[in-house]
Amino acid sequence: MEFNIIENGGVCTPLGFAAASCVADIKGKGKGNTDLAVLVSDAICQTAAVFTTNIVTAAPVQYDKALLAKGREFMGIVVNSGNANACTGKQGFIDCEAISAAVENELELPKGSILAASTGVIGNRLPADKIIAHIPALCEEIDDDGGSAFAKAIMTTDTVSKELALLVETDKGSFVIGGTCKGAGMMSPSMATMLAFVTTDADISADRLQKMLNVASEASFNSINVDGDMSTNDTLLAFANGMSDVAIDDSNSALFQEALNYLCKELALMIVRDAEGASKMVTIMVKGAKSDADAKLCAMKLSNSPLVKTMFAGSDPNWGRLMCTAGYSGAQFDPEKVSIWFNDLHYVKDSTLIDPALEDKAYAIMKEPEFTITLDLGAGDGVGTYYTCDLTKEYVAINADYRS
Amino acid sequence: MEFNIIENGGVCTPLGFAAASCVADIKGKGKGNTDLAVLVSDAICQTAAVFTTNIVTAAPVQYDKALLAKGREFMGIVVNSGNANACTGKQGFIDCEAISAAVENELELPKGSILAASTGVIGNRLPADKIIAHIPALCEEIDDDGGSAFAKAIMTTDTVSKELALLVETDKGSFVIGGTCKGAGMMSPSMATMLAFVTTDADISADRLQKMLNVASEASFNSINVDGDMSTNDTLLAFANGMSDVAIDDSNSALFQEALNYLCKELALMIVRDAEGASKMVTIMVKGAKSDADAKLCAMKLSNSPLVKTMFAGSDPNWGRLMCTAGYSGAQFDPEKVSIWFNDLHYVKDSTLIDPALEDKAYAIMKEPEFTITLDLGAGDGVGTYYTCDLTKEYVAINADYRS
Numbered sequence: 001m002e003f004n005i006i007e008n009g010g011v012c013t014p015l016g017f018a019a020a021s022c023v024a025d026i027k028g029k030g031k032g033n034t035d036l037a038v039l040v041s042d043a044i045c046q047t048a049a050v051f052t053t054n055i056v057t058a059a060p061v062q063y064d065k066a067l068l069a070k071g072r073e074f075m076g077i078v079v080n081s082g083n084a085n086a087c088t089g090k091q092g093f094i095d096c097e098a099i100s101a102a103v104e105n106e107l108e109l110p111k112g113s114i115l116a117a118s119t120g121v122i123g124n125r126l127p128a129d130k131i132i133a134h135i136p137a138l139c140e141e142i143d144d145d146g147g148s149a150f151a152k153a154i155m156t157t158d159t160v161s162k163e164l165a166l167l168v169e170t171d172k173g174s175f176v177i178g179g180t181c182k183g184a185g186m187m188s189p190s191m192a193t194m195l196a197f198v199t200t201d202a203d204i205s206a207d208r209l210q211k212m213l214n215v216a217s218e219a220s221f222n223s224i225n226v227d228g229d230m231s232t233n234d235t236l237l238a239f240a241n242g243m244s245d246v247a248i249d250d251s252n253s254a255l256f257q258e259a260l261n262y263l264c265k266e267l268a269l270m271i272v273r274d275a276e277g278a279s280k281m282v283t284i285m286v287k288g289a290k291s292d293a294d295a296k297l298c299a300m301k302l303s304n305s306p307l308v309k310t311m312f313a314g315s316d317p318n319w320g321r322l323m324c325t326a327g328y329s330g331a332q333f334d335p336e337k338v339s340i341w342f343n344d345l346h347y348v349k350d351s352t353l354i355d356p357a358l359e360d361k362a363y364a365i366m367k368e369p370e371f372t373i374t375l376d377l378g379a380g381d382g383v384g385t386y387y388t389c390d391l392t393k394e395y396v397a398i399n400a401d402y403r404s
Numbered sequence: 405m406e407f408n409i410i411e412n413g414g415v416c417t418p419l420g421f422a423a424a425s426c427v428a429d430i431k432g433k434g435k436g437n438t439d440l441a442v443l444v445s446d447a448i449c450q451t452a453a454v455f456t457t458n459i460v461t462a463a464p465v466q467y468d469k470a471l472l473a474k475g476r477e478f479m480g481i482v483v484n485s486g487n488a489n490a491c492t493g494k495q496g497f498i499d500c501e502a503i504s505a506a507v508e509n510e511l512e513l514p515k516g517s518i519l520a521a522s523t524g525v526i527g528n529r530l531p532a533d534k535i536i537a538h539i540p541a542l543c544e545e546i547d548d549d550g551g552s553a554f555a556k557a558i559m560t561t562d563t564v565s566k567e568l569a570l571l572v573e574t575d576k577g578s579f580v581i582g583g584t585c586k587g588a589g590m591m592s593p594s595m596a597t598m599l600a601f602v603t604t605d606a607d608i609s610a611d612r613l614q615k616m617l618n619v620a621s622e623a624s625f626n627s628i629n630v631d632g633d634m635s636t637n638d639t640l641l642a643f644a645n646g647m648s649d650v651a652i653d654d655s656n657s658a659l660f661q662e663a664l665n666y667l668c669k670e671l672a673l674m675i676v677r678d679a680e681g682a683s684k685m686v687t688i689m690v691k692g693a694k695s696d697a698d699a700k701l702c703a704m705k706l707s708n709s710p711l712v713k714t715m716f717a718g719s720d721p722n723w724g725r726l727m728c729t730a731g732y733s734g735a736q737f738d739p740e741k742v743s744i745w746f747n748d749l750h751y752v753k754d755s756t757l758i759d760p761a762l763e764d765k766a767y768a769i770m771k772e773p774e775f776t777i778t779l780d781l782g783a784g785d786g787v788g789t790y791y792t793c794d795l796t797k798e799y800v801a802i803n804a805d806y807r808s
Contacts (some may be wrong), residue, residue: 122724320526
């Protein structure tokens with residue numbers, strides 16, 4: 001690796017980025033967590049984005065998409081937690097526009113230069129007036145030490161904030177990529193109530209950044225699964241302000257991609273580790289599939305099965321549930337040719353248990369907070385990986401009681 | 405309706421069917437529940453079947469399919485609970501054949517006239533010798549009062565046995581349709597660890613019975629969803645022995661279909677009501693879809709979302725989760741045109757909440773043990789219904805601790 005983790009790094013670690021947060025009491029419960037935040041750059045950013053594929057999209061997703069369709073240069077973003085501003089009709093879009101405009105006015109930025117993101121409960125109007133009233137004081141606080149405050153303010157059911165920054169050394173000098181994300185439930189095959197923001201002081205075109213962000217998100221945020229649900233608000237945004245003066249071109253784009261992949265994957269794994277009610281992070285590798293698509297489909301279905309996920313919770317090497325789920329996944333294979341490993345323990349061969357005496361070893365592996373399950377379908381060279389968690393009673397408690 | 409429910413009716417209520425059960429200790433834990441049962445007819449039965457679509461199938465499914473490919477006339481079935489005889493390789497098929505043969509020998513029936521079904525843990529060899537040793541005593545007990553004993557012996561995590569019989573009056577006389585089923589978890593779009601057996605003394609051809617069974621299963625066992633998993637063992641079998649001398653032909657087949665639909669739907673709803681850890685049965689109706697297929701897809705995804713199902717558990721009218729799930733279901737619709745009802749309470753119109761004051765009423769409806777949620781997608785005339793349950797902490801406890 002030609003990059004290194006920067007201690008306590010985050011979205012404000014690259015040159016020229018600053019942030020702030022405040023308590024806007026968006027839920028109206030008088031509670032004290034920060035729930036409104038801004039992130040801004042000193043210089044214009046080339047911007048790339050990946051959004052939810054849900055056809056029901058939140059107002060801020062619609063707002064950002066509309067702006068990104070017109071251009072790729074932005075100055076930053078305003079984010080709230082506690083209310084998703086989804087299923088709020090035309091009013092939701094108007095609220096979104098007004099909040100972004102309030103930030104732009106306060107910071108004397110061009111109209112349409114601040115994007116928006118929201119996360120929280122769907123279906124309630126955003127308290128826009130209350131939010132706008134907080135903008136002047138919030139903008140006063142903007143500071144290049146504000147990355148952690150930003151990361152905390154975007155949390156909902158997350159129990160820890162999620163931040164990372166990498167220092168990347170190149171022949172032309174060094175640049176930094178930073179990131180933060182939130183999300184702990186509703187994770188699914190295609191992201192899900194997940195917000196992720198990447199910043200960099202590298203000098204990169206919006207087109208190049210977009211292509212690399214697509215690649216990085218596929219193997220990270222699009223390969224994690226908490227509960228199979230896909231949100232109306234999923235947003236991954238990357239801002240590049242060029243202030244390191246290190247230009248990314250064909251000579252060093254592979255390195256940028258590698259660092260971006262690493263950053264996105266580590267941020268995504270932080271989400272799985274912090275998944276609602278989860279006690280374990282499980283990597284599901286499928287190999288020997290007819291195609292990579294088949295392998296990914298099978299890994300996704302395994303990562304999504306309540307019976308498989310409760311088996312993780314119970315540390316029970318009940319491999320029949322893996323066979324059964326693979327069998328209905330849609331992947332094509334000979335049901336008599338499957339091998340299964342728990343970490344390096346070869347447990348099943350030709351679809352039968354190798355030795356009942358291995359059960360205690362498999363149980364011990366599954367008691368660990370992180371382990372890998374590998375299925376070889378014996379049908380070809382296709383490979384695919386998903387990252388998931390166990391399904392616990394606490395998940396149900398969190399989601400049954402979320403609003404009330 | 406030209407049919408009536410027969411009190412305490414089941415698979416032995418039609419003329420000429422008899423059954424018995426015993427404790428074979430198939431799990432080897434020395435526990436006392438009955439776990440082996442036979443059901444036989446005095447006369448040859450025309451037989452129809454629907455099996456799991458999982459490509460990993462249990463040995464008894466493979467065994468029955470092989471026999472049904474050769475002919476449609478059978479005398480009955482031998483069923484065990486406690487072990488699925490799935491992922492047991494060639495030995496599983498051999499065990500299956502030996503157990504059926506033991507019943508055939510004991511009852512002096514033709515070779516290949518007794519079908520087989522199993523339910524329980526996947527991946528362990530069936531204790532065939534132990535089972536075969538119980539067959540003679542079991543066959544001694546066969547009695548036309550044995551329907552309830554049969555229904556109890558096929559249970560796994562079910563908390564109640566599930567039986568129903570209907571008396572159907574026709575111009576030519578009356579006949580009876582009886583049934584039983586088991587299943588409480590792993591229910592899915594296409595059945596799932598579900599065994600269901602239908603008996604009738606109507607005189608009907610195997611072809612006609614098969615067509616009607618396909619129709620009845622689609623709107624019943626294939627329209628329930630407990631956890632989205634699909635088992636290796638799902639089996640629905642219908643036996644018609646003709647002993648009522650009422651022939652089913654074009655003149656009365658609509659009535660037979662109607663009774664069979666009712667029987668299958670009521671049995672399927674018994675499964676949902678008894679779903680693992682569930683406290684509520686919820687009917688999800690989708691209308692106004694572009695097509696019936698779109699409506700069924702949307703209803704299925706709604707019935708399968710952990711966020712929707714935990715919302716049922718919490719009696720929380722968090723309609724945003726319904727919108728969100730409909731949005732990623734794959735059904736095509738205008739996200740601004742959705743209406744939602746809780747029972748008869750119109751709650752959402754044009755994708756926005758009609759009045760926040762309705763929340764208490766919706767909450768009261770969701771506190772009931774059974775209610776209906778209706779979504780109108782505003783995109784056409786397609787309709788589709790699924791029956792599902794809430795996702796509770798008890799579901800997780802049952803499935804995390806099932807084997808250990």
